[in-house]
Amino acid sequence: MARELLKGNVAFAEAAIRAGCEAYFGYPITPQTEALEHMAVRMPELGRTFVQAESEVAAINMVYGAAAAGVRTMTSSSSPGVSLMMEGLSYMAGSEVPAVVVDVMRGGPGLGNIAPAQSDYTQMVKGGGHGDYRQIVLAPASVQELIDHTVLAFDLADRYRIVSVVLADGSLGQMMEGAELPAMRPPRAADASPAWALSGAKERDTNLISSIHLDPDEEERFNHHLQAKYAAIEAAEIRHEEHLLDDASIAVVAFGTAARLVKTAIAGERAAGVAVGLFRPITLWPFPTDALRDLSERVEAILVVEMNMGQMLEDVQRVVAERCPVGFFGRTGGVMPMPEEIAARIRALATQLGAAVSDAPEEVRT
Amino acid sequence: MSVLAPPEPALTPVYSYPDALPHVPTHYCPGCTHGIAHRLIAEVIDEMAAKERTIGVASVGCSVFAYRYFGVDFAQAAHGRAPAMATGVKRVRPEALVFTYQGDGDLASIGAAEILHAAVRGEQITVFFVNNAIYGMTGGQMAPTTLLGQTTTSSPAGRDRATMGTVLRMSELLAQVDGAAYVVRRSLHDVVQIKRAKKAIRRAFEVQEQGLGFTMVELLSSCPTNWGMTPEAALGYIRDEMVPAFPLGDFKVPETRAEAGA
Structure with missing residues (x-):
């Protein structure tokens, strides 16, 4: 692929498409809206799913649904919108579905402004939703890394059945610089669905995507399972x-x-x-x-x-x-x-x- | 002392569990109509031979464990978000028959935005809206569907119009939306109504499969435990108090029978 002059928001959206993202759900918010607009054009062109949701709350729950159905899916937003996604992110952690979230951070708290900031470190790295959960958080420092991290985020999400976050900021989203996009990955075979995914219980037992464990002992065991997975990620995926x-x-x-x-x-x-x-x-x-x-x-x-x-x-x-x-x-x-x-x-x-x-x-x- | 006669040989069962409703004891209270609603949906899934292509989305409330009872793939959504989650499922699995199963607190209160915009987008999903005018799982608090004057644990002096508003009629509301193809209200308070409800469930699934738009069947249901009534009195309460506040009927149906492929 040739080096091109690319705007960050467009670059990560196109990178997601080339990494095999089959469904994008989002809501307009500055300074990441160009990503949503790029998806609005490109996803239908490729016969893939694009939905402008009624809110970030709905967008993340649509991502949850598409992830539960076993396809590569993502959303992107900026700080106040990401705050609204905390419920969905906690549920996705609690039911171990893979997905990618790109957060193009801006100044806060509250409505704040649309200028670049690193305001969501605590929210994304420590887990802004409820419960003992983690998500992989990648921090790009250039448009090239924004591209590379988006692709990596999908691969890590699938490998560990976890939400991967690309934590960018308004300057990365808005700036244009030379970068190289990856080649388009071949589309997933129609029947290539993860064994755990919701696809209709044909010639197999029913599948369930749920985050509820009413029995506290069972919930504790599940949490220990999550912690073991997180320890495996800590052993294998640290980058600096x-x-x-x-x-x-x-x-x-x-x-x-x-x-x-x-x-x-x-x-x-x-x-x-x-x-x-x-x-x-x-x-x-x-x-x-x-x-x-x-x-x-x-x-x-x-x-x-x-x-x-x-x-x-x-x-x-x-x-x-x-x-x-x-x-x-x-x-x-x-x-x-x-x-x-x-x-x-x-x-x-x-x-x-x-x-x-x-x-x-x-x-x-x- | 009488002695029971031995069973007749070769008896043919005429009534059994539907395939789509495995024989699992439920957690529902005695007299609750969730069991009837579950059975009707499962019977229709069987009749449409749709068990292997159906994906359900459970909500939060008494039906939080609906996934335990249906023999189909299921997701368990956050409170009110089932229509958004079902949107995600259906958009990437358009061949699947996708339904949500939601109570009135879930659908009409915390999930009001998600249900409205699923209808606006004309999502090809079917929503089963179990309306018993109260929050069941949390012990009987006021819902947007609680009747005027109805006492609940959070409206102990009765629902007061001045400070609590009055009933929200979701079927009438959603029928106004162009994306909605089939929106009806039925009741589960007697056998005739139950049979009508089953026909509506079948029709809703068919309209979904024809790709005509958003479909919803509202089912007026009882909550004997939180209403503080016997199961029988609770069915009478649906008939005498709920039906006048929530008229039964078809609020939106496909324009022509031909269009619906009927």
Whole structure:
């Protein structure tokens, strides 16, 4: 496939189609609506299902139905819409159906605004719905990764019978950059249905997709089954990127768009002689716990940068414990941290640590 | 002391469980009409030889365990969301006969948006709407269908128009929607009505299979436990109190018999 100039929202929608998504259900919400509009054109063209639902509540329950019937299915939305999906996501976790959700996050709380933010880390990574459940959360930092993560999300969802989330933000959804789409996967054979799916009980026992276990002991056993599955995912599916960390005394931890901005800041600080690198979780759940713990033993300080007020910070603090100091810099409400602001925080940290800095600026406090 | 005669040899059973309703003891209260509704639906599935292509969607309420009783593939939806879930199922399995089974709290209250828009889109599904004018599973609270003046645990002085409104008639409402092809109300309070209800169930499934649009059969039903009545008195309550508030009839049917392929 050739490299093209692609808008993020269109790119992930087309990537989903090429990954074999057979049914899309959605509701308009900025800044992800181009995805819904792309699906409205492309899905009928290919003889696949597109429904504009009456709400995000309905959209996620339509996804639940299509997933229960055994096809690759997805929805996409943005923060306030995703809040409305929490009920459905909990039910889908409780009945172990695979599906993909792309969340193009915006500023909050409440109606907030339509500017880029990382406001849904806690909601998506910790489980905003009720019950002890997890969903795989992938955090792309470019349009190319938005494409690749969407494809990966479908494969992981099917492999583990779990909901996979692609946690993007308004800037990734709206920006255009060069990227390459995957080849179109051949369509699923009409009779290629998972053994557990609802397809009509022909020459087999009836299938049931349900999240109810009225007997508490049975519900507890089911939860233990889920936890065992989650442990298997934690053992096999953690992904992260390390950038210029080999000799670093300072590590910045950031995901998604924030990590991309951090890279720009790091380039400048490296040129100024600051030994700083980036640790970027790509899977936010499962979280790269072991790698981050190892890192915390070899750097002198960690700076967490997010487009929120420190939602991932809590996880970093939990993992790092007292091994090294953890600082934080965040912009929120749809404001993006500029590389210069991030660089100033890195420089201040380096100064505090007494690290060699070739052209130390005036002191900046974090 | 009399001695029972030995059974006649080679007796032919004339009444047994439908194939689509395996012999599973239900959790329903004595005198509840859910059992009748289940049986009618299962009989029609048998008669249409549709057991292997039927997918049901259960709701939340007394019928939450409907999936245990029907011998077909089933999903169990979140409260009120069965029409949305059924939309997802039917859109990707258009060859299946898809139905939801919902009570009045589920359908007319928390699921009002989902049922309305399933009808607006003309989803090719059949909805069985069991209306007993009360929340059964949670112990008898007021529903949108509770009669004016009816006492429930959350309207202990009777439903008051000034602060609680009055009955929501879903069949009449949904019949206004262009996407609805077949919307009728029947009752389960006596044998004649039960036979009419079964015909409506059959017709609704046929209209679904003809792809004419959204179909719903509302079934006026009893709740002796939460109404605080004997089963027999509860059937009388349907006849004398519910039917006047919820008139029986056909609110939307396919325009011509030919169109319905009848």
